[in-house]
Amino acid sequence: MSLKIVVLAKQVPDTRNVGKDAMKADGTINRAALPAIFNPEDLNALEQALRLKDAFPGSTVTMLTMGPGRAAEIIRQGLYRGADDGVLLTDRAFAGADTLATSYAIATAIKKFGDYDVILGGRQAIDGDTAQVGPQVAQKLGLTQVTYAEEILSLDEKTRRITIRRHIDGGIEVVEAPLPVVITVNGSAAPCRPCNTKLVMKYKRAMGGLEKAELAKQGKELPYAALYEERPYLNLKEWTVADIDGDVQQCGMSGSPTKVKTVQNIVFQAKESKTLTAADCDVEELVKELLDKKIIG
């Protein structure tokens, strides 16, 4: 049995390591100060996809991402690890999408693939932490969903049912679901394999049209321009709303039922604090004070 596997992955700002320069004085986010990374749990999902491909030779793994031209990096990172191809959904009409409009675009693109058995994605992205897109894609495709997956345990070729271990609140669960299925993978799952050197050599010049256009805009020449005709796989696919026969009204801001009313920078009320040293007398005095006030003890 060969499987058609789709991996949903997102390029995100690295919100885990926000330094002091991440917020501008006016309270907006200084995106330039945050490096763009492969959403961590999407890497866990990619690993599960590659394991399925290893177990069922002839299977293919297709990366699917949405974002600006530079998000093509996500597809390259997938190719470096063993994915077969990828598509970048990119269109101004997708901008400002909440999770529902995002899942509409992704589900519509997956329908365009026609054939699919397993759709894998990270449980959530670190820039929004919502965990909503996976289940919403599943609903829009009318597919079964298994969220918070930790490991795909087995796949029965005859019954086409997949067995998955999930990480649930306070424990674990093992479930069995029919294909096709949408699976979202938890950060506690196996980490993703590193890039394969041969694949890096093969795909390092892979580029999307928008990236090439950006180079041209900067007046830079495309290195090895002839290579892209010779090796068509170096031209990464970019799809617009029109390419997926999407309804613009259901994309981006207009397809989003939730609206951001206000955004505020968080300012915590500073307190008047008492500063102590680590000296014995200071520490003892503090402990006595807390005991006297019956705050501890």
Add this chain to the structure above:
Amino acid sequence: MNNVFVYCEIEGTTVAEVSQELLTKGRKLANQLNVELHAVVAGTDIRGKVEDQILPYGVDKLFVFDAPELFPYTSAPHTDILVNLFKEELPQIALMGATVIGRDLGPRVSSSLTSGLTADCTQLEIGDHTDVKTGTVYKDLLYQIRPAFGGNIVATIVNPDHRPQMATVRSGVMQKAIYEGECRKEVVYPEVSKYVGHEAFIVKVLDHHVEAAKHNLKGAKIVVAGGYGMGSKEGFDQLFELAKVLHGEVGASRAAVDAGFCDHDRQIGQTGVTVHPKVYIACGISGQIQHIAGMQDSDIIISVNNDPDAPINRIADYVINGTVEEVVPKLIKYYKQNSK
């Protein structure tokens, strides 16, 4: 119609605490909007066992769906129950816990109904909204307030045109309280097959194993929390000792959990547990906003840090300038000497 709904999550026949917290919040919202609070629960052999855990929080009407295979939870049957019930009842607000179940169910329901859903809200309020472009004024919307961008900003989200307005809230963010006012406390037991088709039971749960929480971090009166500055898993041992002496619990920042110093279920912050202790002792925690969001309501905050500029010091009542290795043993020693 137009009522506030809370989906109550269960483990066996025990209603989750987060659902009770949401009932209390839902009651307040319903009072403000002058509508009823309705609750829905689905499980197996729960009739007569769950009502008393739900009604006292101010519920006017409870829908109990009791049928085989509704427990353990699977996505499709519970989605069908909510979607079909909401189509009949047309609630204006629907709340559920930001748990594994709530975060599996909420998006599936919202996508089915094309309604907006906001995850992990930290505050829910009622207010008006004016659309900047059209000038349309919307009365009494649910303000869904949540941290975003790793907790560096807080966003207020509204759903002007779609119902229900859906939100999930993490355990411990709201406080539960038995409702003292008047409410109807009606209970109905709808016929499950009218809501859920046979084909919905497509996922089989082969094994379901849940252990009671090993600790009560959420309800602890004293929390000793460690950050990345603890340096190692062994570094946390002294925090466990201090917590034991003080009869408290150990928590950790996301950085410490990510580094493997401490178990994930002890993470305090926006994506972890929210705590409200009497005393919070932050050891080697710099105080990223997403951490502070989970502990800022502590009565007294003590920061032990050798960086005098650590952001957490700004919200601390006491700052001890020193290394954790030096200060924590002294706290233990002087507590033992001076207590009793």
